[in-house]
Amino acid sequence: MLRGAPDKRWKPATAEKGSMAMKTRNVSVPEALDAYVEKMVASGEFSSYSEVVREAIRLLKRTDAEREQRRQSVIDRLGRGFEQAKTGLVVDRSEAG
Numbered sequence: 807m808l809r810g811a812p813d814k815r816w817k818p819a820t821a822e823k824g825s826m827a828m829k830t831r832n833v834s835v836p837e838a839l840d841a842y843v844e845k846m847v848a849s850g851e852f853s854s855y856s857e858v859v860r861e862a863i864r865l866l867k868r869t870d871a872e873r874e875q876r877r878q879s880v881i882d883r884l885g886r887g888f889e890q891a892k893t894g895l896v897v898d899r900s901e902a903g
Contacts, residue, residue, distance in 0.1 A: 833859070 835843070843858045852858045890896055 843855055846852050846858050847855055852861065887896075
């Protein structure tokens, strides 16, 4: 099945008539990326150039969200570590057996 083709088993919430307004944008891409996108469309994996771009943006959004979750996790763990250090729950490595 084409990635850009509708799947009868699943419809995104925004797929209802009129709710998925599309904007047209002109973008410049290097020849190597253009050739790659054209190859993806020609292979049948995507239905159009635009669908490749939309999928790339969805992946970028997901990557950004995952990165933000990891960043927040590090901040949370550092905060817990600092709190533990304030209350004396930290052991000096040289004293640890």
